[in-house]
Amino acid sequence: MNIKEITIIGGYNKHRELENVRELTIKKGEIFGIVGPTGSGKSNLISDIEQLAQGDTLSGRKILINGEIPPEDIRRNPRKKRIAQLSQNMNFLADMTVEEFILMHAKSRGIERENIVDKVINLANKLTGEPIEREYNLTVLSGGQSRSLMVADVAVVSDSPIVLIDEIENAGIKKHEALNLLADYGKIVMIVTHDPVLALMADRRVVMKNGGMCKIINTSSEEKEVSKRLSEIDDWILSLREKIRHGEILGLDNVIKKQYM
Amino acid sequence: MEDKENGLSYKGIKIAIVAGTPGAGKTSVLIHTIRSLINLGFNPAVVKIDCLYTDDDIRYKKLGIPILVGLSKDMCPDHFAIYNLEEMVEWANNQSQNIDILIVETAGLCHRCAPYTKNTLGICVIDATSGPNTPKKVGPFLTGADIVAITKGDIISQPEREIFRERVLEMNPKCRIYDVNGLSGQGCEEIAKEITKTKSIMHEELEFEELRHSAPLCICTLCIGERRVSKKYHRGVLRRIDGFTKYLGE
Numbered sequence: 001m002n003i004k005e006i007t008i009i010g011g012y013n014k015h016r017e018l019e020n021v022r023e024l025t026i027k028k029g030e031i032f033g034i035v036g037p038t039g040s041g042k043s044n045l046i047s048d049i050e051q052l053a054q055g056d057t058l059s060g061r062k063i064l065i066n067g068e069i070p071p072e073d074i075r076r077n078p079r080k081k082r083i084a085q086l087s088q089n090m091n092f093l094a095d096m097t098v099e100e101f102i103l104m105h106a107k108s109r110g111i112e113r114e115n116i117v118d119k120v121i122n123l124a125n126k127l128t129g130e131p132i133e134r135e136y137n138l139t140v141l142s143g144g145q146s147r148s149l150m151v152a153d154v155a156v157v158s159d160s161p162i163v164l165i166d167e168i169e170n171a172g173i174k175k176h177e178a179l180n181l182l183a184d185y186g187k188i189v190m191i192v193t194h195d196p197v198l199a200l201m202a203d204r205r206v207v208m209k210n211g212g213m214c215k216i217i218n219t220s221s222e223e224k225e226v227s228k229r230l231s232e233i234d235d236w237i238l239s240l241r242e243k244i245r246h247g248e249i250l251g252l253d254n255v256i257k258k259q260y261m
Numbered sequence: 262m263e264d265k266e267n268g269l270s271y272k273g274i275k276i277a278i279v280a281g282t283p284g285a286g287k288t289s290v291l292i293h294t295i296r297s298l299i300n301l302g303f304n305p306a307v308v309k310i311d312c313l314y315t316d317d318d319i320r321y322k323k324l325g326i327p328i329l330v331g332l333s334k335d336m337c338p339d340h341f342a343i344y345n346l347e348e349m350v351e352w353a354n355n356q357s358q359n360i361d362i363l364i365v366e367t368a369g370l371c372h373r374c375a376p377y378t379k380n381t382l383g384i385c386v387i388d389a390t391s392g393p394n395t396p397k398k399v400g401p402f403l404t405g406a407d408i409v410a411i412t413k414g415d416i417i418s419q420p421e422r423e424i425f426r427e428r429v430l431e432m433n434p435k436c437r438i439y440d441v442n443g444l445s446g447q448g449c450e451e452i453a454k455e456i457t458k459t460k461s462i463m464h465e466e467l468e469f470e471e472l473r474h475s476a477p478l479c480i481c482t483l484c485i486g487e488r489r490v491s492k493k494y495h496r497g498v499l500r501r502i503d504g505f506t507k508y509l510g511e
């Protein structure tokens with residue numbers, strides 16, 4: 001099935017009142033942000049989408065694909081579900097190499113593609129300062145390496161048109177590139193985040209309150225500019241990180257040359 | 262019991278045998294599953310088999326259903342479960358509620374036996390955090406199961422879950438897999454529905470009931486209490502570490 005858009009039909013907030021946002025449609029290639037304080041219902045919104053809820057979850061929301069109720073087998077069979085979740089839990093309990101992981105995952109998704117291992121690793125290495133090699137064991141990857149591998153895996157292997165991201169941790173990954181990369185692959189990207197770089201990269205964001213979708217903010221061109229500058233600062237900090245990693249010494253000129261403040 | 266005219270006849274009992282390593286989430290999943298069964302109008306009862314000790318009965322009691330604990334002591338708990346199946350059904354039939362579903366939670370310590378029989382529903386509960394090589398290691402209680410309930414997917418990443426699932430399918434291509442969560446109960450309703458679809462068996466049919474997978478070769482001198490280690494004291498079916506198997510004795 002070619003997924004062009006998803007629609008969230010509003011349900012209820014924690015006080016059983018109708019949520020403000022009654023209907024929300026997100027299209028292919030769009031990055032959509034979800035913001036709000038802890039306990040405001042961000043993860044529940046993500047999980048409603050993940051489950052393709054049909055009024056059967058606490059919120060009573062319904063999720064439509066291309067304007068229609070998705071067929072039962074798409075909801076039940078994870079192989080057909082076509083939703084990728086980039087989760088906070090990337091512990092890699094699996095005792096296997098990066099190569100085995102990619103091949104095994106591609107097999108589980110029924111995907112046969114040439115050079116898939118190289119494709120994933122090359123992509124991952126664009127997002128992290130510490131290159132990953134195919135024979136590395138998953139358990140030795142750093143946080144940044146494993147996050148980069150997961151993003152590349154979602155882009156190439158998961159091949160799902162909808163990507164849900166429930167916070168992406170900061171350290172060691174070029175977040176801006178990572179998000180662009182996912183959107184470039186024609187995906188609908190929904191991301192829970194308070195990281196200004198990521199939140200402002202989204203075209204729109206929904207503000208959650210008391211378990212309900214409270215309002216939608218369109219990212220202004222001024223905010224887009226802020227996002228671009230913040231992203232440069234981010235890359236710059238990442239480059240300083242790499243200098244430290246390689247035993248270099250930082251001087252004041254590393255800071256003064258860059259006039260961002 | 263045979264009074265078929267007035268609809269009060271004994272219709273037999275559906276039996277589900279639930280196996281899985283300790284801590285995999287059997288009790289947690291079953292508690293949600295039993296709640297669904299009760300909501301669907303069934304009267305389930307549970308037997309918990311363990312070796313030396315269990316407190317699972319306290320958790321099941323809260324559901325207000327009959328629960329029987331069987332401790333196998335120095336016998337293999339799976340052998341013990343198999344050997345006592347008829348007694349369990351008799352116990353269930355003797356309860357005042359009209360028990361129509363019997364669920365047996367095994368101890369899950371032995372990777373060589375699986376107490377599934379041909380006409381019961383075999384449910385394997387397996388913990389996704391145990392790593393993708395686990396399905397290769399656990400043997401007949403996975404390969405012989407009808408239903409595989411994968412728990413704890415909530416604490417690993419999606420690709421890890423998918424890889425685990427693939428490994429389960431490699432070991433048991435015919436099973437029906439459900440992703441379940443022992444904490445939230447997600448997916449347990451589907452397990453309940455699977456149990457209700459199992460055919461009922463009559464007590465007298467149990468006499469002909471057979472295991473799906475033969476229990477391991479054994480009966481050696483160690484089985485009957487010999488404590489001395491040296492080879493020369495042992496008789497029976499013996500397998501050497503190099504794979505050589507022989508029978509010694511009369």
Ligand SMILES: Nc1nc2c(ncn2[C@@H]2O[C@H](COP(=O)(O)OP(=O)(O)O)[C@@H](O)[C@H]2O)c(=O)[nH]1
Pocket residue numbers: 281282283284285286287288289290386412413414415416441442443444
């Ligand atoms: N995170 C998580 N924990 C679980 C899940 N299922 C069970 N547990 C926990 O795992 C532990 C063992 O569960 P239990 O049902 O007693 O396992 P049993 O020995 O197989 O009966 C308990 O602490 C449960 O709370 C699950 O799906 N997710």
Ligand SMILES: [Mg+2]
Pocket residue numbers: 287288289317366
């Ligand atoms: Mg238990």
Ligand SMILES: [Zn+2]
Pocket residue numbers: 337338339340371372373374477
């Ligand atoms: Zn045994």
